[in-house]
Amino acid sequence: QVQLVESGGGVVQPGGSLRLSCAASGFTFSSYGMHWVRQAPGKGLEWVAFIRYDGSNKYYADSVKGRFTISRDNSKNTLYLQMNSLRAEDTAVYYCAKVHLAVAGTTAFDIWGQGTMVTVSS
Amino acid sequence: EIVMTQSPATLSVSPGERATLSCRASQSVSSNLAWYQQKPGQAPRLLIYGASTRATGIPARFSGSGSGTEFTLTISSLQSEDFAVYYCQQYNNWPPWTFGQGTKLEIK
Numbered sequence: 509q510v511q512l513v514e515s516g517g518g519v520v521q522p523g524g525s526l527r528l529s530c531a532a533s534g535f536t537f538s539s540y541g542m543h544w545v546r547q548a549p550g551k552g553l554e555w556v557a558f559i560r561y562d563g564s565n566k567y568y569a570d571s572v573k574g575r576f577t578i579s580r581d582n583s584k585n586t587l588y589l590q591m592n593s594l595r596a597e598d599t600a601v602y603y604c605a606k607v608h609l610a611v612a613g614t615t616a617f618d619i620w621g622q623g624t625m626v627t628v629s630s
Numbered sequence: 631e632i633v634m635t636q637s638p639a640t641l642s643v644s645p646g647e648r649a650t651l652s653c654r655a656s657q658s659v660s661s662n663l664a665w666y667q668q669k670p671g672q673a674p675r676l677l678i679y680g681a682s683t684r685a686t687g688i689p690a691r692f693s694g695s696g697s698g699t700e701f702t703l704t705i706s707s708l709q710s711e712d713f714a715v716y717y718c719q720q721y722n723n724w725p726p727w728t729f730g731q732g733t734k735l736e737i738k
Contacts (some may be wrong), residue, residue, distance in 0.1 A: 553728070555726050
């Protein structure tokens with residue numbers, strides 16, 4: 509079945525780095541754009557980054573621009589989020605999500621992973 | 631950036647009754663509006679896209695309506711498994727893709 513599985517979360521000190529991975533299965537990964545969305549403890553959903561199906565375009569929330577990098581390896585069916593210069597306010601559960609329709613960004617997010625927790629603390 | 635505002639923040643409804651959740655966009659998003667359900671400790675689940683189309687496997691008691699700036703999610707007869715937090719999201723003007731702050735649907 510269609511599935512997304514995140515990994516790579518953990519505890520990191522402020523200013524540190526972490527790389528999240530999202531392994532996809534059950535669909536043609538290389539045909540769909542992918543998002544990262546995060547949720548701080550007890551808070552709502554915040555979109556973080558988007559990458560087109562072929563990696564040709566990437567978009568970022570202002571809150572992470574210049575610090576986070578989204579990428580993908582279609583040969584490995586895997587999405588990544590490289591997070592540098594981490595701050596306490598980056599503490600959240602990070603979800604990867606698949607676009608519903610293979611039409612760039614004007615589409616809902618139909619499949620979500622279970623999330624991976626990132627805690628930024630000294 | 632389009633701001634999505636949901637109301638109420640918390641809605642208390644008895645099982646079997648109807649629940650109506652609202653979402654307002656700060657500018658028109660056409661029908662590019664989705665609703666998600668999130669239960670504690672779980673990932674969000676897509677319920678409605680295109681403002682009114684149910685996603686695969688979503689029961690018919692869930693319905694969405696609206697266009698432009700005003701949207702509604704209606705759950706016709708609440709089941710115990712429907713008590714959760716609901717988010718609306720616009721995907722018309724991006725980036726960023728923006729979510730409402732959520733409505734918590736609780737048992738009365």
